[in-house]
Amino acid sequence: MFSKVARRTFSSSVPSAYKVAVLGANGGIGQPLSLLLKLNTKVTDLALYDLRGAPGVAADCSHIPTNSTVKGYSPENDGLASALKNADVVVIPAGVPRKPGMTRDDLFNTNASIVRDLAKAVAANAPSAKVCIISNPVNSTVPIVAEILKSAGVYDPKKLFGVTTLDILRASRFISEIAGTNPAHEVVNVVGGHSGVTIVPLLSQTQHNLAIKGETRDALIHRIQFGGDEVVQAKDGAGSATLSMAQAGARFAGAILNGLAGEKDVIEASFVDSPLFKSEGVEFFSSNVTLGPEGVAKIHALGELSNAEEALVKVAKETLVDNIAKGVNFVKQNP
Ligand SMILES: NC(=O)C1=CN([C@@H]2O[C@H](COP(=O)(O)OP(=O)(O)OC[C@H]3O[C@@H](n4cnc5c(N)ncnc54)[C@H](O)[C@@H]3O)[C@@H](O)[C@H]2O)C=CC1
Numbered sequence: 001m002f003s004k005v006a007r008r009t010f011s012s013s014v015p016s017a018y019k020v021a022v023l024g025a026n027g028g029i030g031q032p033l034s035l036l037l038k039l040n041t042k043v044t045d046l047a048l049y050d051l052r053g054a055p056g057v058a059a060d061c062s063h064i065p066t067n068s069t070v071k072g073y074s075p076e077n078d079g080l081a082s083a084l085k086n087a088d089v090v091v092i093p094a095g096v097p098r099k100p101g102m103t104r105d106d107l108f109n110t111n112a113s114i115v116r117d118l119a120k121a122v123a124a125n126a127p128s129a130k131v132c133i134i135s136n137p138v139n140s141t142v143p144i145v146a147e148i149l150k151s152a153g154v155y156d157p158k159k160l161f162g163v164t165t166l167d168i169l170r171a172s173r174f175i176s177e178i179a180g181t182n183p184a185h186e187v188v189n190v191v192g193g194h195s196g197v198t199i200v201p202l203l204s205q206t207q208h209n210l211a212i213k214g215e216t217r218d219a220l221i222h223r224i225q226f227g228g229d230e231v232v233q234a235k236d237g238a239g240s241a242t243l244s245m246a247q248a249g250a251r252f253a254g255a256i257l258n259g260l261a262g263e264k265d266v267i268e269a270s271f272v273d274s275p276l277f278k279s280e281g282v283e284f285f286s287s288n289v290t291l292g293p294e295g296v297a298k299i300h301a302l303g304e305l306s307n308a309e310e311a312l313v314k315v316a317k318e319t320l321v322d323n324i325a326k327g328v329n330f331v332k333q334n335p
């Protein structure tokens, strides 16, 4: 009797039921991201995969009394395929992080093949999932995944996302430190890509418009562009942002789930296959995206830019063309 009542109450409180797979779940990002996804009530099946350690992370998370079941998978016994089967959303933070002195591009040689191989598994086992790429360099890893999905004949540009949400989090926080405001109320559009000069915060569109000016403004833009370096330096060889990234990844995956569930006006920035600058050869670009049941419902234009922002976007586009080509060429040479 008691269990029947309990079960009824339980299921009526579940708004939607989705399977989310995290690939790289035992890592610095993977562990706290798995925790935060365990707290999302739209997730009913949480599949945690890593080369090692995922069953431990899963057992740990599974004791938290939210509605999802959690299972850990290893490469043995086709664990990757099982983790991916029927996944609605796949989040990929697998790969090595930076050490001081490295750029994100320095991670390419190691992470490109990791992401390529995981993308092949996604194509084979979860071809219609929404795929969220965290592994760096995002500007190149997203095109790698696109190429693999294309060769498998399952590419849908509406379903592939580079996660740039951490740039938005940092921009809100750093602006609030200057303006003395609540960071939760700082809405800021950050566009372009996810590395250095490709990260373009559109400060003219914030509530401060041009009120933050001169050297303060330049320093703020630089801090948003190179915020990742602050964490890499502070961690002093032990990796890069993990906790703030987990929060960013959980927010982004949560938005994807909200879109899947048919909620209205779900908007997050993401590095996607975008029409905005395709005519200039920039195949992927990050801007605000409305998310819906199919993934991308609408890609928003950048809106009005100041002259200085136009110049920043120009530089971002030039770098992005190279970063994207590097990913595409990698797959051509190493299919
Ligand atoms: N998009 C973004 O804003 C951010 C991206 N990152 C990137 O995220 C990635 C992960 O960072 P951390 O979690 O700090 O690194 P980490 O080294 O702590 O964790 C990476 C995990 O990936 C796993 N892994 C490696 N190869 C794998 C494979 N083939 N299949 C499954 N799992 C595999 C490792 O076993 C490890 O558990 C890095 O590339 C980092 O640069 C980091 C912060 C922000």
Ligand SMILES: O=C([O-])CC(=O)C(=O)O
Residues within 6 Å of the ligand: 097, 098, 104, 136, 166, 227, 228, 229, 231, 232, 240, 241
């Ligand atoms: O800086 C890094 O290497 C990790 C990252 O992408 C970030 O923190 O934005």
